[in-house]
Amino acid sequence: MSTIQFRRRLIVVLLLCTAAIAALVRHQADPGSTVHDVSTVLMLLWLPVLGSILGWVYGKLLRKPPPPPEGFAPGQAFQPQALVTFTLRPAAIPAEDIPVQAGEHRCVLVVGNQGFQMRWQMPPGETFRRGEPREAAVEFLAPHKALPLLPQGTAFRMMVGDAFVGDGRVLQQLPGA
Structure with missing residues (x-):
């Protein structure tokens, strides 16, 4: 795994852990309190991660294979230009x-x-x-x-x-x- 892949995976794990902790804090906090409202916002950190994952899967499923690269025809005579x-x-x-x-x-x-x-x-x-x-x-x-x-x-x-x-x-x- 490359350094960039490791960092991306670490960021995803940290965002998901923050969202999970925020959900626990929100569950324990009094409704209408600042802690309740801040933890609600922190819970939303999983949405960009989910959106990125869904976008990646959607792109993989619908992506057409790349066309073969153009090239000189095999056996074609050399014609200097x-x-x-x-x-x-x-x-x-x-x-x-x-x-x-x-x-x-x-x-x-x-x-x-x-x-x-x-x-x-x-x-x-x-x-x-x-x-x-x-x-x-x-x-x-x-x-x-x-x-x-x-x-x-x-x-x-x-x-x-x-x-x-x-x-x-x-x-x-x-x-x-």
Whole structure:
């Protein structure tokens, strides 16, 4: 259990215990007294907890499963749409600082607060090391959205998962894109 989960559970237990103690105090207090009125208010502490639990259950029951993420179709031929230059950031761990191998590589090209899925290819037999500038042709999953926002000279960052792995800029859009 994480620290946040533990704290949330502790808060729920404390609120429910406070409400239970308030119910006992209210039962013993004289009607119309300040103690009776304050304990009545303290008894209401269980309502937000109950509301949160019911909301969570309701959301779980009615939530549709997320749609599968879009991706390039398997076996789809690579169709370059832009030429870019980029430099991959050095690996944080020296053991992971290995040459980038030939083949298809996928990432998200981030410009400002927008991201576009793209892929680029390394020709067979070629490798390069992180930190070295590299030119490559790239293909976008949604070129109709990406290309209008990526004129020549646009700076971008490359993201894989939740980490930025490189920086670059657009050299040119390729004809027929």
